[in-house]
Amino acid sequence: MSVSAVAPGRSVCAPLPVLGRDVTVPLVTGGEVTYAALDYAASAPALQRVWDDVAAYAPYYGSVHRGAGYLSQLSTELFESSRRTVAEFLDCRPDDEVIFTRSTTDSLNLLARALPAGCQVFVFATEHHASLLPWRDARVTYLDAPRSPGQAVDALERALALREPHGPALVCVTGASNVTGELWPVTELAAAAHAHGARIVLDAAQLAPHHPVSVRDLDVDWVAFSGHKLYAPFGAGVLAGRTDWLHEAEPYLAGGGASRRVTRRDDGSLDVEWHCGAARHEAGSPNVIGAYAIASACKALTEAGFDALVEREQHLIRRVRAGLAEVPEVKVLSLFGDDAPRVGVISFVVEGFNSSRFAAALSAEWGIGVRDGLFCAHPLVRTLLGTDPETQGECGAPEAAPGGASLNAVRVSFGAGTPDEHVERFVTAVRELVRDGARWQYRTEGGRCVPVV
8 A cells, every 4th residue: 555645635545446446337328437336334345455365265175174185285274274364353351252153144144143141132223224134033122222322331231230230241332333424332331231241242244344443442242243244255154252151153155164973863853963163053154255355355455554544534524524515405414423533424405305316316317326315224224314213215215205304314334445536536426416407317226316317
């Protein structure tokens, strides 16, 4: 990563090279433009370094753990060294374990399956659905949306004080909101959980790509994140942390790799001895390339230096927020207020515009990719918009009535690979769209707002 003198208004370092940085897309108004990928919160583009590492390994791909051949042995070592790299990236404790999964959602569902009997789960209603929904077989206490970090800690303290004092309990909380980008007081929430005999799992899907995550410093029991938000391709994720609940639980999936020994009884039924360790919950042939891609991304971000990456991202955040503040019709969504620390995720609504149509115009007329809708965090977005929970607000929703509340929102998100030009184009596009209106006609098709052709 190159670092150079900083001109006024310029960021402190160059963006990291990512795939797709030179892709051009057609505009409905004619011509082409370099695509501005500003939907990092959904899936960040893969780092070029990660793609190169995966391409170099691909000819040596082999099955892991059970193969005697050279390529299988090589792949096994690469898979297990990737586990060690992730543990180092997360600053795990010596006894912690890294399990490779498909995604953050998969990681939290795995943990939900491993909860001890009678476990009570505490989760804020502001969470992404990946954190909100997996606990269906547990007793769940949903906490209302706090309006400050202090309120979040106080609400958790009060809820935990009312729980059964000797039963197991788990708190699930995000590190950074996928809607507002605001950072949550994870250390303070972890202290509150532990003071009341509860454990805590951190959804770091939006935090890990933007800030260093230390399991030790945050004092969380588990952390979950996805590779596709951490600049790695392929469907892989991580659950890392304490081992006892995981070792005592039935395997997440039953099959090869999870089983140590399978024998038949005299009556024809089966006896199964399950593995301990990560293998217990990694049945089947694991996604070796996905795990290696995550490890490569961890190395790339560490080597680039989070201090420089955070400083650059904060520059981009300030530019976007300042640009949106210049447009009176734009309302930025926030739980904790304008001064709250945040990552590069910003959601907003525009007075007089349906959010789906606004996002469609950004794409079709400006070559800018953003997200619109409720962002798999329906209760939070509806709270921020002040809309009825029963009101349809997905993509393609009709225009709000004059003076009525917006039914969905627009989200712009960015990170280590975002050039300044993409942010500047976005700010210009918002200003001109609001001032002049869309230059094209749009209609709803299959639940999406698309240009009329």
